[in-house]
Amino acid sequence: MSMRFRITLIAAVIVAFASGLVFASGFDFTRISWAQARAGAPAKPAVAAVKSLDETAQAFEAIAELVTPAVVSIEAEQLEPRARARGQQRNIPPGMEEFFRNFEQQQDQPRSGQGSGFIVSKDGYILTNNHVVANADRVTVTMLDNRRFPAKVIGRDPTTDVALIKVDGTDLPTVALGNDQTMRVGQWVIAIGNPLGLDFTVTAGIVSAKGRSRLNLPSPDGGPNNYAIQDFIQTDAAINPGNSGGPLVNIRGEVIGINSAIASATGFNAGYGFAIPISLAQIVMNDLKEFGRVRRAVLGVTIDEVSPTDAKAAGLSEIRGIKIQSFVPADNSPAKRAGIEVGDVVITAGGQRVNRVAELQRVVRGFKPGEVIDIEAMRFGEKKSFKVRLAEPPADATLASNERRDPEPDRSNAKSNDRLGITVQPVTEAVASEARLSEEYRRGLMVTNVSVRGPAYRELRANDIIVQALGPKRDIRSVTDLESAVKATKRGEVLSLVVFSGGATRVVNLALDQ
Numbered sequence: 105m106s107m108r109f110r111i112t113l114i115a116a117v118i119v120a121f122a123s124g125l126v127f128a129s130g131f132d133f134t135r136i137s138w139a140q141a142r143a144g145a146p147a148k149p150a151v152a153a154v155k156s157l158d159e160t161a162q163a164f165e166a167i168a169e170l171v172t173p174a175v176v177s178i179e180a181e182q183l184e185p186r187a188r189a190r191g192q193q194r195n196i197p198p199g200m201e202e203f204f205r206n207f208e209q210q211q212d213q214p215r216s217g218q219g220s221g222f223i224v225s226k227d228g229y230i231l232t233n234n235h236v237v238a239n240a241d242r243v244t245v246t247m248l249d250n251r252r253f254p255a256k257v258i259g260r261d262p263t264t265d266v267a268l269i270k271v272d273g274t275d276l277p278t279v280a281l282g283n284d285q286t287m288r289v290g291q292w293v294i295a296i297g298n299p300l301g302l303d304f305t306v307t308a309g310i311v312s313a314k315g316r317s318r319l320n321l322p323s324p325d326g327g328p329n330n331y332a333i334q335d336f337i338q339t340d341a342a343i344n345p346g347n348s349g350g351p352l353v354n355i356r357g358e359v360i361g362i363n364s365a366i367a368s369a370t371g372f373n374a375g376y377g378f379a380i381p382i383s384l385a386q387i388v389m390n391d392l393k394e395f396g397r398v399r400r401a402v403l404g405v406t407i408d409e410v411s412p413t414d415a416k417a418a419g420l421s422e423i424r425g426i427k428i429q430s431f432v433p434a435d436n437s438p439a440k441r442a443g444i445e446v447g448d449v450v451i452t453a454g455g456q457r458v459n460r461v462a463e464l465q466r467v468v469r470g471f472k473p474g475e476v477i478d479i480e481a482m483r484f485g486e487k488k489s490f491k492v493r494l495a496e497p498p499a500d501a502t503l504a505s506n507e508r509r510d511p512e513p514d515r516s517n518a519k520s521n522d523r524l525g526i527t528v529q530p531v532t533e534a535v536a537s538e539a540r541l542s543e544e545y546r547r548g549l550m551v552t553n554v555s556v557r558g559p560a561y562r563e564l565r566a567n568d569i570i571v572q573a574l575g576p577k578r579d580i581r582s583v584t585d586l587e588s589a590v591k592a593t594k595r596g597e598v599l600s601l602v603v604f605s606g607g608a609t610r611v612v613n614l615a616l617d618q
Contacts, residue, residue: 160292167294167357168306173248173277174223175350177298178232178255178269180240181216220297220350221245221269222279222359224389228253228271231385232349233364234260237267245271248304259392263400263497264333265364266380266388267349279351282358284337284381287311295341295363295377297350309341315462316378317409333469335462336378337361343377352379361385387469401471401494403444403479404437406430406608407461410449417575417598417613418449419485424459425449428481430609433498439479442492447574447600447611448481468494484575484600518552519583523590523616524599525558526551530582531569545571545604547581559614564603572602574611590616 219236223229230245237243243255253271260267288311295307317334339352343363352361361379366372391398406429415423428448431437452458453467454477471477473496481488518529528549536546548571551564564570570580573589580586580601593599599614 163355164294164306164308167353167355168296170357171222171279171294171351171353171359172296172304172306174279175248175296175304176221176223176230177246177303178219178221178230178236178349179216179244179246180219180237181242181244182239183241218298218301218346219348220346220363222296222349222351223276224278224281226274226276226278228273228276229258229389229393230255230269230271231362231389232267232269233362233380234262234265234267235364236349237269238262243269245269246303259396259398261388261392261398263398264380264384264388266362266385268389268392279353280358281382281386282354282356282360284360284383287314287337287354287360289313292355293339293341293360294353295339295343295347295350295379296353297343297347297363299342299344299346301346305347307342309339311337312340312376313338315460315466317461333384333465335381335384335465336364337381339377339379340375341377342373344373347377384466384469399473400497401468401473401475402497403439403468403477403492404432404495404497405439405444406432406610407450407464408610409461411613413598413613413615414449414611416615417447417484417600418482420449420451420482425451425482426458426461426464427611429611438492438495439490442479442490443488444479444481444490444492445483445574445577446572446602446609448483448488450479450481451487452480453477520553521586521590522558523618524560524564524614525555526560526564527553528570528583528586541569541604545569547579548604549580549583549586559616560612563612563614565605567605569604570601571604571609574600574602 217236217240219232221230221232221236224231237257237260240257243257245253245255247253253273255269255271258268258270291311293309293311295309297305299305314337316336316338337352337360341352343366347363348365350363351359352363354360360382362382362385363377363379365378367374367376367378388398391400407426408429410418410420410423410425410427412423414427415425418425426449428439428444428446428450430446431440450458450464453464454471456463456467458464458467468477471494473494476491476493479490479492481490518527520527528551531541531546531548531550533546535541535550548569551560551566551568551570553566554560554564570586572579573586578585578589580589589601590599593616595616595618597616599616601612601614603610603612
């Protein structure tokens, strides 16, 4: 084939292709366009889309203008933080007396913290967080128009981290309270507060999740809280130190939560914050107003979410429910009196299906102390029904101490169990005394080592004390008792153990695959 013929053939193909495009475009089969132009020049937005964005922006502006005047900055001062330490004798090295005297004087200076709040009544009632005003000797409130008021703490509740304070005023601006129960994940929300000293800051985001729990937030009063209610609204609206106590507002300008905590390794916003549902805060507020304290109904249990292994042990076809870990108080719990046992998995409460810890807490808080609630639970494949007469938490048991020093066991009598992947030894009298164990747990087995290759890895840890096996229930008093319980558990089944750890019991379900 000659070169001239090839050139003629290629030219004919190009002309035919171009003619085809022109012909097709005439019938609107395709449209001639340049790929580069398409990539570099995005399509112009429709007028309707621009109008919609403008309306959204106007909604945010209106909400900020409506709500911000009722948001306050709160300064909480602790005037004598070191008062208890004075008068105590200390061993001071010779020649260092002056240094320590100057250091103490600096420590004794007033300390202050800043938070936020919002006015809920024209006569000056303000909702905020308990941790904003806890242990404060003087509380001062500043409004958007720079008016300053001394505030009185009406009451505070460490269990929910809600506090009610009041200033003397009339015809003050107030917020509207909304309904967090109807709120949906993905809806727009606005956070207003005083983060990092930047007064009356407005940030926007969405509801990222509802019913968040297991945040491991300590009580500001000094320890973990047995009765802590965690039913948080999660949002990606920026929340930082100083936002605490401020309102989380829906797109209608109604408060649906109190900003309370952030998820961060640095203490500053890392993308997610948490707010207390306003429905819970209203219950606390009304009780504090009427009784000066919160009249809370409790089942008297410590609870946890259900894992796949827990669901299998309970005989559930779905991974849901709430696992009963222990009773509080141990000897007089309402749930224990009704027949509920450690290891039971609650599936309904008050006639409502409950899937998570937050849902059970939400149902129970709708009852008053002395009322009876119907509970259904699964116990190793069998459904059980109970009627629990709810009680108030004992005043002296609200906070649980975590000041337990783990003893150093004598490992000379330790024996390993390969199926569990642990090494255990009997609890000695010396260990029991040092750990301040009650009589009920003085004869269990202490875990001295946990293998990374066994089913107990991540579930048990050194110094845990195994006291019972469940389904059927049997006390674990010796290595032989544990070996018998393990031997009775077939491959693929679940062994349920009651473990004493950190001053309380918990249920550990171990899937034995060998």
